[in-house]
Amino acid sequence: MSGLIAWLEKLNESDSKVRAILRRSLAFDPSQYVPAFPYIEPFLQGEQSRWRRDTHYLVAALWAAHWREGRTGTAHTLARACAAHQLDSGSASTERRFISLLDADREQLPHRLRQMASLLGEQPIDFEVLLNDLLYWNSESKRTQNGWARDFYRTLSPSTQTQSDIATETAE
Amino acid sequence: MSHFNLIDEPWIPVCFPDGSRAELGVRDTLLRVKDIAVIEDPSPLVVASLHRFLLAVLYRVLEGPTDIDQAKSWFKSGLPRERIEAYLAKWRDRFWLFDEKYPFGQIPDFEPKTWRAWTVLAAEHNADNAKVLFDHIDVTRAGTVSPGMAARWLLAMQTFSVSAGKSEFSHTGTAPSATAAMALPLGLNLEDTLLLSLVPQNRAVVVQDLPVWERNVDSLASLKAGAERAISGYADRYTWRTRSIRLRNDETGNVNVLAFASGVENASKDALDPMLAYRIDKNTGRLPIQFKDRGLWRDFDSLLPDDAHLAPSVIEHATALTRLVRERFPRSVMVLGQANNKAKIEYWRMERFALPQALLGDRVIRIRTEIRQLLGDAEDTQKALEQACSDFAHRLLSRGEREIKKKDVDGFVRQMPAIANYWSRLEAAFHDTLRHYTLERDADDIRLDWLRGVRAALRDAWAQHAASVSTGDAWAIRALVRAEGAIGKQLKLLNDEISKYETHRNSQEQTA
Numbered sequence: 001m002s003g004l005i006a007w008l009e010k011l012n013e014s015d016s017k018v019r020a021i022l023r024r025s026l027a028f029d030p031s032q033y034v035p036a037f038p039y040i041e042p043f044l045q046g047e048q049s050r051w052r053r054d055t056h057y058l059v060a061a062l063w064a065a066h067w068r069e070g071r072t073g074t075a076h077t078l079a080r081a082c083a084a085h086q087l088d089s090g091s092a093s094t095e096r097r098f099i100s101l102l103d104a105d106r107e108q109l110p111h112r113l114r115q116m117a118s119l120l121g122e123q124p125i126d127f128e129v130l131l132n133d134l135l136y137w138n139s140e141s142k143r144t145q146n147g148w149a150r151d152f153y154r155t156l157s158p159s160t161q162t163q164s165d166i167a168t169e170t171a172e
Numbered sequence: 173m174s175h176f177n178l179i180d181e182p183w184i185p186v187c188f189p190d191g192s193r194a195e196l197g198v199r200d201t202l203l204r205v206k207d208i209a210v211i212e213d214p215s216p217l218v219v220a221s222l223h224r225f226l227l228a229v230l231y232r233v234l235e236g237p238t239d240i241d242q243a244k245s246w247f248k249s250g251l252p253r254e255r256i257e258a259y260l261a262k263w264r265d266r267f268w269l270f271d272e273k274y275p276f277g278q279i280p281d282f283e284p285k286t287w288r289a290w291t292v293l294a295a296e297h298n299a300d301n302a303k304v305l306f307d308h309i310d311v312t313r314a315g316t317v318s319p320g321m322a323a324r325w326l327l328a329m330q331t332f333s334v335s336a337g338k339s340e341f342s343h344t345g346t347a348p349s350a351t352a353a354m355a356l357p358l359g360l361n362l363e364d365t366l367l368l369s370l371v372p373q374n375r376a377v378v379v380q381d382l383p384v385w386e387r388n389v390d391s392l393a394s395l396k397a398g399a400e401r402a403i404s405g406y407a408d409r410y411t412w413r414t415r416s417i418r419l420r421n422d423e424t425g426n427v428n429v430l431a432f433a434s435g436v437e438n439a440s441k442d443a444l445d446p447m448l449a450y451r452i453d454k455n456t457g458r459l460p461i462q463f464k465d466r467g468l469w470r471d472f473d474s475l476l477p478d479d480a481h482l483a484p485s486v487i488e489h490a491t492a493l494t495r496l497v498r499e500r501f502p503r504s505v506m507v508l509g510q511a512n513n514k515a516k517i518e519y520w521r522m523e524r525f526a527l528p529q530a531l532l533g534d535r536v537i538r539i540r541t542e543i544r545q546l547l548g549d550a551e552d553t554q555k556a557l558e559q560a561c562s563d564f565a566h567r568l569l570s571r572g573e574r575e576i577k578k579k580d581v582d583g584f585v586r587q588m589p590a591i592a593n594y595w596s597r598l599e600a601a602f603h604d605t606l607r608h609y610t611l612e613r614d615a616d617d618i619r620l621d622w623l624r625g626v627r628a629a630l631r632d633a634w635a636q637h638a639a640s641v642s643t644g645d646a647w648a649i650r651a652l653v654r655a656e657g658a659i660g661k662q663l664k665l666l667n668d669e670i671s672k673y674e675t676h677r678n679s680q681e682q683t684a
Contacts, residue, residue: 102646142649146642149653 005128007043008060012067022064030054030061030110051106052135058110059131062117066125075126077133078116079148083155085120094119098152102145109137175270175425176319179260183320184222186362187212195320198229198267201362202256208362216508216522218324220354221331223369224410224447228383230370231407233259237372240492247367247493247500266385269319270421277326277384277411281392282418284340284431290315316426322419329432330414332510339433342398347414348438352460353468353509354447355475355484357502357527368490368502371446373405381405384413390436402440409445412438446485449474458482463511463521466595469602470547472525475505476540483540491531502527528609535615542615546605546622550598553626556662557594557633560655561585564641567651594633601625620673627666634659 011018018039025033031040031054040060047053076084079098086094097119101112117125133144182195186208193212201208213219233255237243246252260267266274273280317325334346359365373381381404390399395416403409413435422428442458444450449461451474461474477483477491487505494501505527510520530539565584570576585591605622634656641652 099646099650102649140643141639142643145646146649146653149646149649153650153653 002043002056002128002131004043004056004060004131005063008039008063011039019064019067022061025057026061026065026114030057033057036060051138054110055131055134055137058113059127059134062113062130063127065114066117066121066127068121071124073124075124077129077148077151078120078125079151080155081120081123081125082116083152084123086156095152095156098148102149106138109134173270174265174268174272175421176268176323177264178267178269178276178323179264181269181320183323184226185211185213185324189361198226199256199260201226202229202233202251202260203253205251205363205366206361210358210362210365213324215328216520217328217332217510219506219522220356220508221327222324223356223366224331225327226366227369228407228410229259230366231373231378231381231405232383232386234370235378236375237370238375238378239372240489243367243370243372243489244493246370247364247497251363251367263385269323269419274385274389275418276323277330277413278418279389279392279395279416280418282416282431282433284418284433287420287429287431289429290317290427316422316424316428318426319421322427322430326417326419329417330412330435331410333414334512340431341392341395341416341433344434345414345437348403348409348412348441348443349445349448349460350414351462351510351512352445352448353463353507353521354445355449355486356447356506356508357487357490358504358506359490359502360500364500364502368493369447369486371406371485371489377405381407383407383411385411390416395434395436398434398437400437400439403438403443406446409443412436444485446489449484450482452480452482463509463519465511467599468507468521468523469525469599470550470595472602472606473540473544473547475507475525476528476531476543478537478540487527491536495532498529498532501529501532526603526606526609528606529611530609530613533611538615539609542618546602546619549619549623549626553630553662553666554591554594556658557591557630558585560634560658561588561590561637563658564588564637564651564655567654568648571647588637590633590637593636594629597629597632598625601629616673616676620670620677623666623670623673627663627670630659630662630666 008018008022021033021035022039025036027033036057040057044053044056047056082094082098086092086098097112097116101109101116104112133147136144178197179199180197182197182200184196184198184201185193186196186201187193187210188207189209196204196208211219211222213222230251234246234252237246265271267276268274269276271280331347332350333344334350336344338344356365357368359368390413403412415435416431416433418431419427420429420431444458445460450458451461453459461471464471475483475487477488481488490502503526504524506522506524508520508522528539528543530536562581562585565581565588566576569580569584601622605618605625608621609618638652638656641648
């Protein structure tokens with residue numbers, strides 16, 4: 001785990017402007033909003049990969065936008081939070097949005113993630129895990145997308161056994 | 173002028189232990205039978221019919237065996253050379269392939285409306301029932317075929333022809349056992365192979381069990397009227413005149429044209445063939461086991477002896493002969509024949525299995541049940557895989573909302589490789605299991621290993637499917653994840669079953 005969120009939480013304690021600036025950066029393409037640089041660049045020391053840089057900025061911005069005062073409860077993965085939202089609202093539209101999110105390519109991802117995060121405003125989300133997952137978004141095997149799908153559907157119907165369960169069952 | 177005597181001329185293709193090959197006549201084949209490894213031909217139909225032909229000769233040479241003790245005695249002493257020589261000398265004039273009065277397996281006075289050339293026949297029959305009988309014919313230039321080749325073809329034809337409509341004489345019938353799977357236990361050499369399948373017939377039967385060359389030739393009149401009679405014994409069955417045939421040769425001695433029409437109809441369809449396995453159908457009674465699309469290994473238990481005596485007699489006999497001579501127990505059994513689907517011949521097959529050595533022990537009857545249970549385990553798990561595939565297909569095609577027809581789902585499942593992968597992995601595991609079914613082997617050990625194999629096959633087949641799908645779009649991923657439930661459930665069942673064996677084994681090891 002990268003520790004970005006822990007880093008930001010610490011910054012947040014001493015500097016009240018952090019979240020506001022990062023929130024504003026959502027209106028721009030990731031890593032294009034200069035005022036956010038001082039908060040993220042030190043953490044990215046020497047990082048060259050465009051995707052990795054953009055992802056760090058994006059997740060930091062989402063974290064900031066999603067932050068609520070005094071929120072309690074365990075932070076879940078995004079997928080689990082989506083499933084919980086679907087169960088609460090009873091609407092199947094969440095699933096459709098989730099599927100659409102899974103299908104997103106590099107260009108579409110920031111926008112769809114923003115929409116999804118705002119939809120899930122009430123739930124605590126684990127942004128550290130989100131960051132790690134997003135870093136692998138473009139892998140050939142689509143491991144993040146597959147993992148999220150499993151997470152989502154397992155939460156939706158707990159009786160559904162999924163591949164990770166299958167992996168556990170066959171570990172000898 | 174009589175020409176090409178099957179007793180002396182080379183036409184039976186054999187293979188020696190050193191790998192060398194030769195073609196031998198009947199006399200040399202039977203006299204050198206201890207030195208020959210196997211009969212070998214590219215066509216399983218020729219291999220099967222050659223064995224049956226030689227067995228028919230032996231039934232007449234020995235005028236028996238009439239009981240198991242006689243069979244054991246010959247098994248011990250080997251085939252008697254003098255009797256072979258004497259018999260072949262006595263009936264020599266019935267074995268000329270070309271002869272005025274008794275051409276082998278043919279009707280001498282059959283003058284057809286048209287003589288057919290090989291190429292014409294092969295072309296005609298490539299579209300229908302007799303296709304497989306011509307597949308192995310290598311028609312050389314000028315469309316002639318050697319006498320040896322013609323003789324092999326003739327035997328295969330008489331053994332495997334199926335009904336094909338009207339002919340110049342009458343309606344063509346189906347050879348007895350033409351569409352069944354024939355079992356042939358393989359011994360250390362050709363002598364053992366033949367003796368292992370020489371199932372005793374009682375004396376009353378032996379006396380009138382005449383093969384085609386010892387009978388009077390059926391008259392043209394009777395053949396045209398639709399000759400019919402009951403099978404009188406194994407030698408008769410193995411040399412049945414399913415078709416009326418006449419071969420003609422040219423100046424080079426090769427066969428260039430031939431005539432064929434209907435032969436003798438089998439009036440005793442219920443008579444049993446010692447090489448066949450049977451099953452009981454609730455409507456039609458006893459039916460022979462046939463080759464199907466799926467490999468025969470999935471019905472392998474039907475080849476093993478049990479109380480109902482539905483297994484091939486040759487396997488029961490081979491087991492009885494070698495019970496006290498274990499080193500001569502047939503290491504493997506060949507199963508050969510053709511498969512038809514609604515009277516259309518689809519393919520020919522030869523499959524080979526290790527025979528469980530455990531058949532020699534006391535557990536004989538239980539082995540068939542045990543193997544049935546193993547195959548049942550595989551089938552149960554396949555159902556779960558099929559369910560998961562079907563679920564996947566349905567979800568993928570419907571994309572969450574569209575109405576989908578069952579036949580579209582079924583069609584999709586059929587082109588998914590998962591189920592085929594599953595069975596092909598298990599087939600390899602099954603052959604392995606058979607090899608390990610020795611006298612000392614514990615039934616629980618066998619089942620434990622098998623269940624592990626089934627679990628691995630399920631997991632691997634699904635994993636391969638998942639890998640091919642998981643790089644697809646979100647709908648495919650969704651369909652995959654939602655369909656996995658059935659797999660997980662089945663894996664849990666298998667794991668529970670496996671644990672039972674493992675804990676039992678562990679506690680046994682501890683007390684040991």
